[in-house]
Structures are given as C-alpha cells and as structure tokens.
Amino acid sequence: MLTATVVLDPAAVVAPVSRRTFGSFVEHMGRCVYTGIYEPDHPQADEDGFRADVLALTRELGVTMVRYPGGNFVSGYRWEDGVGPVAQRPRRRDLAWHSIETNEVGIDEFARWAAKADVEIMYAVNLGTRGVQEALDVHEYLNHPEGTQLSELRRANGAAKPYGITLWCLGNELDGPWQTGHKTAQEYGLLAAATARALRSAEPGLELVACGSSGSSMPTFGSWEATVLEHAYDSVDYVSCHAYYEELDGDLGSFLASAVDMDHFVDSVVATADSVGARLRSKKKINISFDEWNVWYLSRFQGQEPSADWPVAPRVIEDEYNVADAVVVGNLLISLLRHSDRVTAACQAQLVNVIAPIRTEPGGPAWRQTIFHPFAKTAALARGSVLQTRLASPTYDTAKHGEVAVVDAVATYDGEAGDLVVFAVNRDQAESVELTVDLHLFDTDLRLAEAWTLTDDDLRATNTREQPDRVTPVPVERVTVDGGTLRVVLPRVSWSAIRLHRAEPIG
C-alpha cells in the first residue's frame, strides 16, 4: 500500500467556501430543457409542466445557481421570442445545434423553475448576433421594477416583481470560431466593456462576467484574456474559464490527473488578470467564473454531421459516465475549492441529459449518473472555509501532465458547526493509499462523523435506466481518528469525503 500525508491548520485559510461553486447550466440544447427539466405530458409533470422527479434530483444534487439560456445557443437567441403567450411564440432555427427552438420555455418559465429548484439564475446575454441595446432590453424586462415598456410587459406576463438577477454573462465563448458572431479579442473587449458600462448605469450592483477562453488549448489563450481585460477591467467583475476533459487513446493516467490541468488553467488566468491589473495600476481583483466544466467525450462528437432535418430537442451528447469519470469530476471540484480565493462561481455543464449528472427518458424515469454523486456530496459537505493543504504524496508519470501526485486533497472547516471535511482522490490504478491527516493544530477534539468513497472493481461501470444505482458512494471501510490523526485508506481510483465533527464538551 502507498502512503501520503496532509497537515491541516484551521488558521491557514484559503477563503470562505463560495456557495456559487456549486452552479450548473441549463442550455436550450438537445434534451436539457425539453424532456429534461420540462415535459408537460410526463406523468410527473407539475402544474407548470416541469418534471417533479428532475426538480427533486436537482435539489438533491445541491445546485445553488444555474447559468441560462446558453452556451452556444445564446449567441443567436432572441430573448423576446420566449415571452408572452406560448401559442404566439415563433419557432426558430438554432444554428448552434442545428435544431428547432419552439420557445415553449423562455425566461419567465425558467425563472419559475429556478424558484422551485431554489437556485440563483446566472443570465447570459447574446453578444454574438446582438449588442448593447438588446442587453439593456432584457435587463429592463428582467430587473426593472415597473413603469417602463419592458418591465410592464413582464408584469403583464405574470411576474409582478422584478427577478433581481445579479450575475450576468456578457456573451458566450466569443473566442471560438464555431460561435455565431465570433469576434477578435479587440472587438469583443470593446463590446463587453460597452455592454458592461450600460448595464451598470441601469443597475450599479450587477456582477458581470466577461468571456475568457473557451479552453486553455485555444490558440489565443492568454492573449485573449489580456486584450479583453485591457478594455473591460474596470467594468467587469469576472472573467470566465471553460474546460472539458475526456480519456483519450486509453490514457487513463493522464485523464485521472485532469485537475492538474484545471489548476494550471486557473493559475494562468489569475496571473494574466493580475498582470493587466498591475499595468492599469488597479487595486481591483478580477475573479474567475468557471462557468462550464465537466467530463465530455468531445472527440466522439466532433466531426459528426449536424442533422439535416432540423429536429426539435434531439438527443445530443448524452454521455454515459463511468466510475473513472466520477473520480475525475470529484477531483475537479477539489481543484475549484482549492482556488476559492479567486474562483467564486462555477457551473458544471450541463444539468440534465446533455453531458449531465441527471438523465431522463421522455415519459420515463430520471436517474443519477455516476458523476452526480461526488457533486452532491461535495455541495452538501463543503462548508465554512477552505483550508490550505500541505500534502506529501507519491507521484506517477503522465504523458499529458508530466509527473503528478497520486493523491489530491482539499479540506473545508466550519469552526462554528465544528465540521472538518477532507475530500481526497487516489489516482493510482493499482494500489490503495493510506492517507494520514495531521489534526494536531486543531484545539478541539474531532471525531469521525461520516466517510464516503466512490470506487468500483469495474472502472467502466455506469448507471443506466435498468441499473440506476449500480454506482453509488459507499461507507469507507478503513478509517480511524485517534489522538489528533485521521487515517483513511483510499482505494485505487477513488474519490472520498470524510467528515469529522467536534466532540461535545463533557459536562
């Protein structure tokens, strides 16, 4: 068995856990909206046509915020198509996914769904085919209290109060040549800054996200962020990151270390943003909204011809996730938490059916994919502050990331509630690791409260309609807390979460 150690210090705080780290994403794409969250003739549909089973799973997943309505979709979207009497809404071509958008669901319906799911809305405006005026219009519709044409239209459509949406994305992936209305960094930076200034003069308290790179392998990565922020630094609060990971060419070792790439991605964007800030003599810091991340078997999708017959809600990228994918997702959450001082918003892409933790069948059941579980446990358990982890771990070589640690871990501590939680992965494909966590710097006696691990003899095992609970977290078999030391055995290729709780004072 391999060994690794971590020393934790309650005073060595990275940052508070941001609840927005546990965001998700609903795009008008494939079956995310139609037959995903919304299916009026489903046996479990509620009075608004939303699937109650999906709503229940969304709450169980612990999602706090949902980005809407896209994605690539938003870059050709006219928000006003989706408001008012449903029968009068136009059917439109969606060029991003080569399908027909019926507009049965628009922002008023989505806001009703979000209230039921108890999630904050992160709203993305179209800066692909549209600009400042349309961003102001949708803001007036959504957030202006009353007494103007568009706020009164919202009220006439049934929403008497403004939605009060705080977090706004200024477009989507405009660095990507595939994006409708793709722009150079200079063009986008000027447009993002102008849109941000206009939105802020309508409502100063908004939190605005400029598009960063759609991946760290983009040829313009780094220079895109620098140019965009040179124009928009004073006007925005966040720059976005997007990253998708997959196992390529059977290289499981590199895939399991995907979080190393995410760490590097975040560190590079923070360095770029800070260097622009330094050049501008600004005291302000730009944070990161990692508003698309996940495992996505993108290479299987690339090169597929778009459907010639413009279908409604086709099955698109409904990836079925296995055990190794879930371990990687758990590790990506460890990376996001570790960067909580700068990554204060993040969205797993997407919520239902489309590369998603929740799967549905039209007229049939909904179930949890393997990747559901590390997300749900992390969202439920990560509370208080993220602690720095001083980790000593054996290493292994990867083709993609060089030499990487076998174990990765992060811890959160909620001093008031008395909860310390350690999240850890073992990336080794053959050996278990005994992880020793030194707790001597805590002035309180911590006892084991719960310990979960997700692993399987069959790393390719998945959850399916027939076997929806084939892969679930199980209690850790070998874990002890004794004299200020936690010892836990992490099985090969596993993700684990261990919660310790303050022992009640005697007397």
Ligand code: AHR
């Ligand atoms: O999440 C799927 C797609 O991935 C989104 O529409 C786009 O923004 C990204 O390229």
